[in-house]
Every structure is written in structure tokens, then in C-alpha cells.
Amino acid sequence: AQSVTQLGSHVSVSEGALVLLRCNYSSSVPPYLFWYVQYPNQGLQLLLKYTSAATLVKGINGFEAEFKKSETSFHLTKPSAHMSDAAEYFCAVSEGEGAQKLVFGQGTRLTINP
Amino acid sequence: EAGVTQSPTHLIKTRGQQATLRCSPISGHTSVYWYQQALGLGLQFLLWYDEGEERNRGNFPPRFSGRQFPNYSSELNVNALELEDSALYLCASSFSGRAAIDTQYFGPGTRLTVL
Numbered sequence: 356a357q358s359v360t361q362l363g364s365h366v367s368v369s370e371g372a373l374v375l376l377r378c379n380y381s382s383s384v385p386p387y388l389f390w391y392v393q394y395p396n397q398g399l400q401l402l403l404k405y406t407s408a409a410t411l412v413k414g415i416n417g418f419e420a421e422f423k424k425s426e427t428s429f430h431l432t433k434p435s436a437h438m439s440d441a442a443e444y445f446c447a448v449s450e451g452e453g454a455q456k457l458v459f460g461q462g463t464r465l466t467i468n469p
Numbered sequence: 470e471a472g473v474t475q476s477p478t479h480l481i482k483t484r485g486q487q488a489t490l491r492c493s494p495i496s497g498h499t500s501v502y503w504y505q506q507a508l509g510l511g512l513q514f515l516l517w518y519d520e521g522e523e524r525n526r527g528n529f530p531p532r533f534s535g536r537q538f539p540n541y542s543s544e545l546n547v548n549a550l551e552l553e554d555s556a557l558y559l560c561a562s563s564f565s566g567r568a569a570i571d572t573q574y575f576g577p578g579t580r581l582t583v584l
Binding site: 389391397401406445449455457458459461 | 473500502504511512514517519524525527559561563570571572573574575576577578
């Protein structure tokens with residue numbers, strides 16, 4: 356079964372600094388990978404997804420993620436953090452055809468310091 | 470275009486009661502998914518409905534059940550509520566259940582509190 360590990364339950368960066376949120380996956384088949392963001396008291400919003408078309412995936416709000424098969428990683432980055440980026444971020448892997456369920460990591464809470 | 474909608478926003482019940490949560494998918498979407506987000510347990514897959522049929526189920530007891538209506542909206546029922554059922558219940562929809570590549574779009578959730 357697929358699984359996802361997010362390293363760091365809490366990440367804190369200064370406004371304008373690089374944001375790096377780590378995600379490693381375990382999958383027996385080529386994975387479909389997703390990053391979602393959850394603002395307080397809201398549902399999940401899709402940031403980006405990897406579908407094997409390109410290893411570098413660009414998403415909304417200036418975020419991007421790079422798929423590295425050799426490292427089984429799909430880390431999320433943003434060159435310059437903004438106060439509005441403060442939220443919880445979830446990495447997820449689709450468990451595959453016929454299952455259609457998303458397996459989520461534990462989430463990383465991102466705090467932006469002024 | 471309207472997103473996924475869920476009702477009610479908040480629901481307070483007591484132990485042993487039944488809770489009913491509702492979800493309307495994005496127009497044109499035929500698949501509906503339910504997830505539980507409980508404190509300390511993260512996001513857990515509950516159920517997947519497509520074309521009116523239950524297609525997949527997570528590791529939850531049978532007192533968690535649901536259905537999908539002909540208009541593709543869905544209902545989640547939780548019977549014999551327990552304190553640990555307190556959580557945010559998220560509904561998501563996708564264009565179809567044909568491919569794992571389909572993006573799931575999430576609603577704002579229903580906060581269930583069991584006293």
C-alpha cells in the first residue's frame with residue numbers, strides 16, 4: 356500500500372525566505388502525487404499535482420514541486436514566503452486505479468515570521 | 470462555478486445518537502469521497518461513491534455508512550456516535566471515478582462534535 360511521510364510537523368520561516376516542505380512517498384506503482392493546502396477552518400485546496408508529464412510541477416500561488424524517483428520525494432518549494440502562505444500543507448498519493456483514495460501525510464504547519 | 474458544498478457547517482450530538490452529513494459535488498462530477506480529519510489522526514479515507522455505488526471503503530466500522538443519490542449528491546451517516554467520532558468530515562468530488570489521476574476537489578467540511 357502507498358504511504359506518505361512529511362518530515363517536520365511544523366516549519367517556520369521568515370517572510371521573503373525560501374519555503375521547503377518535505378514529502379517522501381512509498382508506492383509500488385508510478386504514483387500520482389498531490390499537494391493540498393488547508394487554511395484555518397477551511398477545506399483543502401489543491402496546490403499542484405504530479406501526473407508523470409513533467410518532473411517539475413508548477414502550482415498556484417508561486418509554489419512548485421519536483422518529483423525525484425530515485426529519492427522517492429516530492430518536496431514543495433516557494434522562493435519567497437508571504438504572510439498569506441501561513442497554513443497547513445498536506446502531501447498525498449493516490450492509491451491507484453480502482454481505489455481512487457488519497458493517502459495523506461500527517462501535514463506540515465507553516466508559520467511565517469514578519 | 471460553485472464548488473463542493475457541505476451541510477451543516479457544525480453539528481453537535483451526544484453519544485449514541487445518529488449524525489447525517491450532506492455533500493453536493495461540483496456540477497458535472499460523478500464521484501464523491503468522504504474523509505475524516507480527527508485531531509491527532511490526520512486525514513483518513515472513509516468512503517468513495519461513483520455513479521450511485523459504493524466503490525471503496527476505508528478502515529472504519531459499519532456504523533459509518535452513506536449513499537449517493539441520482540443527482541450525485543451524497544449523505545454520510547454515522548450511527549451510535551462515540552466521543553472519538555468528533556472530527557472534521559470532508560467531502561470531495563471528482564469528474565469521474567475512472568482514473569486515479571482525477572483531481573479531488575474538497576468542500577469546507579462539517580465539524581461534528583460528540584458530547
